Amino acid sequence: MTCRPGVARPRKAASLNSRPSRPVCAQCAPDNFPRRLAASAIQGDGHHRAADEAMQRAPLQGAFFLGGAHNLCGLSDKEIDMMASTLFKRTLLLGLTSVSLGAIAAAAQAQAEVNFIKPENFSDIGWAGVDRDNAMKQLEEHFKALAARELPGKQLKIDVTDVDLAGEVEPRVRTDRLRILRSVTIPRMSFSYTLSENGQVLKSGKADLKDMDYQNSGGNRYFDTEPMRYEKKMIDDWMARELLGKTRLAPVR
Structure with missing residues (x-):
């Protein structure tokens, strides 16, 4: 039978036992990774079961499956391949972007190395193990954040040898201890440092920090x-004075 111009040729209805000429489960095609990726993203888990159930209900020639149900748009293989290729490219671009952001974050952290030398002998870095770990983490992250913001392109190494936090922990019957701030319980910190750039040492030395007026907010x-907050301010003042030649750091915006 020939078709007249402008008249679509009727499609022969498929029997209930027939199968589409194109694979229903595109994810099963071993030689087409983009299409398998698209099928996995569109159909989700259990797509084989959903496709089989839909095939048993009414397998239609030229239809594909979306979430286990028929999509009767009658898209061609070329159109489906274009959709799969677009999804694959976007997924690849997203992966490359994530890797780039991760590399930037790793580079920022690599600008500062913070070591705590025998923290069990520190004057006062917290009451218990968890408090000590949190205190060291706060100090380490603060040094790294400052180095990434204030010392771009340079490397800062810090070896902390002693910490005496502001205030003093008062022993009580309760499990949680209360830290009391007094004028005589000032924050102190001792560490050695090395500032370098491209393998060349720019400055090194030892620092013994203390803030006699720490309660002046x-x-x-x-x-x-x-x-x-008192220890962080003390570190900020040291970096501004010793490494940047400033009276204070610029406010963080």
Whole structure:
């Protein structure tokens, strides 16, 4: 039978026992990774079962499956391949972007190396093991954040030899201890440092920090809710003075 111009040739109805000429489960095609990726993303888990059930209900020639149900748009193989290729390219681009962001974050962290030398002998770095771990983590992350922001392209190595946190922990019957701030319980910190760039040492030395006026909140840019705000201010002042030649660091925007 020939078709007249402008008249579509009728499609022969498929029997209930017939199968489409194109694989229903595109994910099963071993030689077409983009199509398998598209099928996995569109259909999700259990796509084989959903496809089989839909085939038993009404296998239609030229139809594909979306979430286990027929899509009667009658898309061609070329159109499906284009959709699969687009999805594959977007997934690949997203993966490359994630890798790039991860590399940037790793590079920022690599700008500072912080070591704690025999922290069990520190004057006061917290009451118990968890408190000590949290305190060391706060100090390490603060050094790294400052180095990434204030010392781009340079490497800073810090070896902390002693920490004496602001205030003093009062022993109580309760499991949680209360840290009392007094004018005489000032924050102190001792460490050695090395600042280098491209393998060349720019500056090195030892630092013994203390803040006699730590309770004067007028010069502290950190809120009361900021953990270890007194120690962080002390580190900020040291970096501004010794490594940057400034009176203070610029506010973080």
